Amino acid sequence: xxxxxxxxxxxxxxxxxxxxxxxxxxxxxxxxxxxxxxxxxxxxxxxxxxxxxxxxxxxxxxxxxxxxxxxxxxxxxxxxxxxxxxxxxxxxxxxxxxxxxxxxxxxxxxxxxxxxxxxxxxxxxxxxxxxxxxxxxxxxxxxxxxxxxxxxxxxxxxxxxxxxxxxxxxxxxxxxxxxxxxxxxxxxxxxxxxxxxxxxxxxxxxxxxxxxxxxxxxxxxxxxxxxxxxxxxxxxxxxxxxxxxxxxxxxxxxxxxxxxxxxxxxxxxxxxxxxxxxxxxxxxxxxxxxxxxxxxxxxx
Amino acid sequence: xxxxxxxxxxxxxxxxxxxxxxxxxxxxxxxxxxxxxxxxxxxxxxxxxxxxxxxxxxxxxxxxxxxxxxxxxxxxxxxxxxxxxxxxxxxxxxxxxxxxxxxxxxxxxxxxxxxxxxxxxxxxxxxxxxxxxxxxxxxxxxxxxxxxxxxxxxxxxxxxxxxxxxxxxxxxxxxxxxxxxxxxxxxxxxxxxxxxxxxxxxxxxxxxxxxxxxxxxxxxxxxxxxxxxxxxxxxxxxxxxxxxxxxxxxxxxxxxxxxxxxxxxxxxxxxxxxxxxxxxxxxxxxxxxxxxxxxxxxxxxxxxxxxxxxxxxxxxxxxxxxxxxxx
Amino acid sequence: xxxxxxxxxxxxxxxxxxxxxxxxxxxxxxxxxxxxxxxxxxxxxxxxxxxxxxxxxxxxxxxxxxxxxxxxxxxxxxxxxxxxxxxxxxxxxxxxxxxxxxxxxxxxxxxxxxxxxxxxxxxxxxxxxxxxxxxxxxxxxxxxxxxxxxxxxxxxxxxxxxxxxxxxxxxxxxxxxxxxxxxxxxxxxxxxxxxxxxxxxxxxxxxxxxxxxxxxxxxxxxxxxxxxxxxxxxxxxxxxxxxxxxxxxxxxxxxxxxxxxxxxxxxxxxxxxxxxxxxxxxxxxxxxxxxxxxx
Numbered sequence: 016x017x018x019x020x021x022x023x024x025x026x027x028x029x030x031x032x033x034x035x036x037x038x039x040x041x042x043x044x045x046x047x048x049x050x051x052x053x054x055x056x057x058x059x060x061x062x063x064x065x066x067x068x069x070x071x072x073x074x075x076x077x078x079x080x081x082x083x084x085x086x087x088x089x090x091x092x093x094x095x096x097x098x099x100x101x102x103x104x105x106x107x108x109x110x111x112x113x114x115x116x117x118x119x120x121x122x123x124x125x126x127x128x129x130x131x132x133x134x135x136x137x138x139x140x141x142x143x144x145x146x147x148x149x150x151x152x153x154x155x156x157x158x159x160x161x162x163x164x165x166x167x168x169x170x171x172x173x174x175x176x177x178x179x180x181x182x183x184x185x186x187x188x189x190x191x192x193x194x195x196x197x198x199x200x201x202x203x204x205x206x207x208x209x210x211x212x213x214x215x216x217x218x219x220x221x222x223x224x225x226x227x228x229x230x231x232x233x234x235x236x237x238x239x240x241x242x243x244x245x246x247x248x249x250x251x252x253x254x255x256x257x258x259x260x261x262x263x264x265x266x267x268x269x270x271x272x273x274x275x276x277x278x279x280x281x282x283x284x285x286x287x288x289x290x291x292x293x294x295x296x297x298x299x300x301x302x303x304x305x306x307x308x309x310x311x312x313x314x315x
Numbered sequence: 316x317x318x319x320x321x322x323x324x325x326x327x328x329x330x331x332x333x334x335x336x337x338x339x340x341x342x343x344x345x346x347x348x349x350x351x352x353x354x355x356x357x358x359x360x361x362x363x364x365x366x367x368x369x370x371x372x373x374x375x376x377x378x379x380x381x382x383x384x385x386x387x388x389x390x391x392x393x394x395x396x397x398x399x400x401x402x403x404x405x406x407x408x409x410x411x412x413x414x415x416x417x418x419x420x421x422x423x424x425x426x427x428x429x430x431x432x433x434x435x436x437x438x439x440x441x442x443x444x445x446x447x448x449x450x451x452x453x454x455x456x457x458x459x460x461x462x463x464x465x466x467x468x469x470x471x472x473x474x475x476x477x478x479x480x481x482x483x484x485x486x487x488x489x490x491x492x493x494x495x496x497x498x499x500x501x502x503x504x505x506x507x508x509x510x511x512x513x514x515x516x517x518x519x520x521x522x523x524x525x526x527x528x529x530x531x532x533x534x535x536x537x538x539x540x541x542x543x544x545x546x547x548x549x550x551x552x553x554x555x556x557x558x559x560x561x562x563x564x565x566x567x568x569x570x571x572x573x574x575x576x577x578x579x580x581x582x583x584x585x586x587x588x589x590x591x592x593x594x595x596x597x598x599x600x601x602x603x604x605x606x607x608x609x610x611x612x613x614x615x616x617x618x619x620x621x622x623x624x625x626x627x628x629x630x631x632x633x634x635x636x637x638x639x640x641x642x
Numbered sequence: 643x644x645x646x647x648x649x650x651x652x653x654x655x656x657x658x659x660x661x662x663x664x665x666x667x668x669x670x671x672x673x674x675x676x677x678x679x680x681x682x683x684x685x686x687x688x689x690x691x692x693x694x695x696x697x698x699x700x701x702x703x704x705x706x707x708x709x710x711x712x713x714x715x716x717x718x719x720x721x722x723x724x725x726x727x728x729x730x731x732x733x734x735x736x737x738x739x740x741x742x743x744x745x746x747x748x749x750x751x752x753x754x755x756x757x758x759x760x761x762x763x764x765x766x767x768x769x770x771x772x773x774x775x776x777x778x779x780x781x782x783x784x785x786x787x788x789x790x791x792x793x794x795x796x797x798x799x800x801x802x803x804x805x806x807x808x809x810x811x812x813x814x815x816x817x818x819x820x821x822x823x824x825x826x827x828x829x830x831x832x833x834x835x836x837x838x839x840x841x842x843x844x845x846x847x848x849x850x851x852x853x854x855x856x857x858x859x860x861x862x863x864x865x866x867x868x869x870x871x872x873x874x875x876x877x878x879x880x881x882x883x884x885x886x887x888x889x890x891x892x893x894x895x896x897x898x899x900x901x902x903x904x905x906x907x908x909x910x911x912x913x914x915x916x917x918x919x920x921x922x923x924x925x926x927x928x929x930x931x932x933x934x935x936x937x
Contacts, residue, residue, distance in 0.1 A: 211749045214719050215745060218820075219742065219763035220763055221762075229765075234753070311753075
C-alpha cells in the first residue's frame with residue numbers, strides 16, 4: 016500500500032506543478048504577441064518581463080500581449096509525456112529504426128546483457144577467489160581498488176581505437192565500469208561467510224577449492240545474487256556514458272538527440288521506460304531470488 | 316552446467332563477431348564515412364536512402380556518430396573519412412590524426428550565432444560583459460571574428476566556458492550578457508529569453524566555418540577514384556535539395572535522420588549554404604580571405620594557436636588536397 | 643539402588659580398563675599464545691592430556707581458561723605455538739576426518755537438506771552419492787531424525803539441529819568426537835534429553851568424546867573423567883575420575899555430590915584468584931557487602 020503511495024506522491028506533485036497555474040509556472044507562454052515586436056506565439060517569456068510588456072503596451076495604448084502561465088520546456092506535463100509514450104509504443108511505419116523507442120531500448124539491453132555477462136564471467140569467480148584466499152586478494156585487490164577510481168568513460172577513445180566503432184567499445188566501457196566494483200563487492204561478500212560454517216566444513220574434510228565450491232559459493236549465493244542485482248543497476252548507469260562512444264545508437268542516442276531538438280516529452284518518455292524496465296527487471300529478479308533460495312528467508 | 320558452457324561459447328562468438336569489423340580496412344571493403352547531426356552532413360542521407368552511391372559505382376558505408384565521437388573514431392583509424400569543420404581538421408591533425416580535406420559540403424550561413432540578451436543591440440555593447448560559450452570551438456572563433464570587425468579586442472569581453480547544450484539556461488543567468496551557440500540550441504536560447512537576438516552570425520562572415528569531408532591520407536592515395544565518385548554524388552545531392560520541386564522530399568529524409576518534424580527542419584537548412592561541385596572548386600583555390608578554404612583555414616589556425624587549442628601553427632597546405640575538388 | 647561399594651568397584655575396574663588402553667589422543671606440553679598488543683598472551687601453558695579409546699572426557703574451568711582453545715587446537719582449527727598433539731600416535735596438523743567437531747551454534751549448512759548435511763563429510767571423502775545417502779540415512783536413524791531427511795535446517799528446533807550436527811559429525815566415523823559446549827544454547831529440558839541421547843549413542847558406537855562444558859552437573863552426568871583447567875594461563879589443575887558408571891546417573895548420590903563439591907572447590911578457588919588479579923586495588927564500595935557476608 017505504502018509502496019503504491021510512494022509512486023502516487025511524486026506523480027501528484029508533478030501533476031500539481033504542471034496543471035495548477037499558481038504553482039511554480041515561472042514563465043508565460045505567449046498566445047498572442049500583441050504589439051510587442053519581439054514576442055511571437057508559442058514563445059515562453061519570464062513572467063516579470065511579460066508583465067512589464069503588458070503594462071508598457073497598455074500605457075502606450077497598443078495591444079498588450081496575451082499568454083498563459085507555463086513551465087520551462089524542460090519540464091513537460093504528464094499528459095505530454097503520456098502522449099509521447101503512446102507515440103513511442105506505436106511508431107509511424109516509416110520512422111527510422113533509431114527513433115523507435117523499442118528498438119533503441121532493445122539495442123541498449125543487448126549492450127547491458129553482454130557487458131554484464133562478460134564482467135560477471137571473470138568478476139564473480141575472481142571476487143570469490145579474492146575473498147576466499149587472502150593471497151589472491153592481496154595480489155589483485157590493491158590494483159583493483161586503484162583502478163575503480165578511474166572514470167570508465169575516459170577510456171572511450173582507447174576502447175574505440177582497440178575495439179572499433181560499433182558495440183564492442185560500448186560493452187567495454189560498461190565492463191570497465193562494472194567489473195572492478197564487482198570484484199570488490201563480491202570479495203567482501205565472500206569474506207562475510209559465516210566463519211563457523213567454514214570451520215565445520217573443514218572438520219568434515221573440505222579443503223581449498225572443494226571448500227570454495229561446496230561451502231563458500233553456496234553459502235554466499237543469495238547475497239551474491241543480490242550483489243549482482245545491484246551491480247546490474249550499476250551497469251545501467253554506465254550505459255549512458257558508454258553509448259556516447261563510437262557510432263550513435265541505443266537509448267542514449269534517442270535521449271540526447273531528442274534533447275538536442277528540445278523534445279523533452281520524448282526524453283521523459285524514454286527516461287520513464289528506462290525506469291520501468293530497470294525497476295521491473297529488478298522486481299522480477301527479486302522474486303526469482305526468493306524462489307531460488309527458499310532457505311534464505313532474508314533474501315528480498 | 317552444459318547450458319552454461321553453451322552460454323559462454325555464445326558470448327565468445329559474439330565477442331569475436333563484434334571485434335571482426337574492427338580489423339583494418341581492406342581495398343575490397345566499402346569506404347567508411349562518419350557523419351553527424353549537421354544539416355550539411357545530414358544531406359548525405361538523401362544519397363544513402365536513394366541508393367545513389369551504388370548508381371555511381373562506389374561502395375560507401377556511412378556511420379552516424381555524435382560529432383566528437385566521430386572525430387575520435389577517425390583519430391583511432393576506424394573510419395576512412397569524417398565530416399568536420401575545416402578548423403577541427405587542423406585540431407585533429409595537431410594531435411597526430413592527420414587528415415586531408417578533399418571536398419566541401421557547405422559553409423555555415425547563419426546557423427552559428429552570438430546571441431545577446433534583451434537590451435544588447437550590437438557586439439560593442441558587450442564590452443566588459445560576460446559571454447557564455449564553449450571555449451576553443453567554432454562559436455569562440457565566430458565571436459573573435461565579430462569583435463575584430465567591431466574594432467574590439469579579445470580582452471574586451473570575458474569568456475565563460477559552458478557546454479553549447481547548456482547555453483539556453485545560461486542565457487537566463489543575470490551575470491551573462493550573451494551566449495554563442497549553433498542551431499537548434501541557438502533557437503531555443505532565443506525562445507526562452509524574450510528580447511534576445513542574434514548579434515553576429517556566421518552569415519555575417521560567409522566562409523568563416525567551412526564544413527568538409529576529411530579523408531585519411533592513405534585511403535585518399537589508394538582510392539582516389541572512389542572519392543571522386545563521392546563528389547559526383549554530392550553534386551547530385553545539392554541539386555536535389557536546392558531544387559524547390561524536390562526539396563520537400565529531401566527535407567523529409569533529412570528530418571527523419573535527425574528525428575524532428577520536417578517543418579522544423581527547414582529552418583536549420585536555411586542557415587547552411589550547401590556547396591555544389593562548381594562552387595566548391597572556387598573555394599579550393601589558394602587565396603587569402605574567407606572565400607578560399609586556404610584563407611579560412613589559416614584564419615582558423617591562427618585562432619587555434621591563440622586560443623590555446625594547440626601550440627604550434629599548422630601547415631594548412633598539407634591539410635588540403637584540391638586534386639579532385641578543384642577540377 | 644545398588645550397593646555403593648559395589649559401584650565403586652565397577653567404576654574402578656572400568657577406569658583400569660580404560661587406562662590399560664593406548665591413548666587415542668595424546669596432548670604433550672601444548673602451548674598456545676595469542677598476540678596481545680606488543681607482547682603475547684599465553685592462553686594454554688604446558689597442557690598434558692591423555693584420552694583413552696572410548697573414553698568420555700569433559701573439560702571444565704572458569705570462563706577464559708582456554709577450554710575452547712584447547713578443543714579447537716585439537717581439532718586443528720588453531721595452530722599451537724608449542725607441544726604436540728598426537729592422534730593414534732601420529733602428530734596432527736590442521737583439521738582431519740579423524741577428529742569431528744560439534745559446535746555450540748549448530749553450524750548446519752542452510753542450503754542443504756538434513757540428509758545433505760549428513761552426507762557432506764562422506765562426499766568430501768569422495769564416496770559415491772547413493773552410498774553416501776544410504777549411510778547418512780542410517781546415521782539419521784541413529785539420532786531419530788530419519789523422517790526429517792528432506793527438511794531444511796531452518797525448519798528444525800534447536801535440539802533437532804544439534805542432533806543433525808552430531809549425526810553429520812559421526813557419519814565420517816571419526817576417532818574422536820570433539821564437542822564445544824554443544825548443549826549450552828538449549829533449554830533445560832531439551833538439554834537433559836540431548837544428554838541422554840548422547841550417552842546412548844556413545845555407548846552404541848566406537849567413539850571417543852572430548853566434551854567442553856561450563857556446567858559441572860553436565861560434566862558429572864556424562865564423563866568418565868573431568869579435566870579441570872585453571873585460567874590465565876590455562877593449565878591443568880586436576881584430572882578427576884567420576885565415581886559413577888556410564889548411563890543414567892543420579893546427581894543426588896553421595897559419591898557424585900562429593901565429586902561436585904570437589905569440582906566446585908577447584909573452580910571457586912580459580913574464580914577468587916581471578917577476581918583478585920582482575921582488581922588488585924579493591925574499591926571501597928565493594929567492602930560493605932563482603933562485611934555483611936552477602937558476597
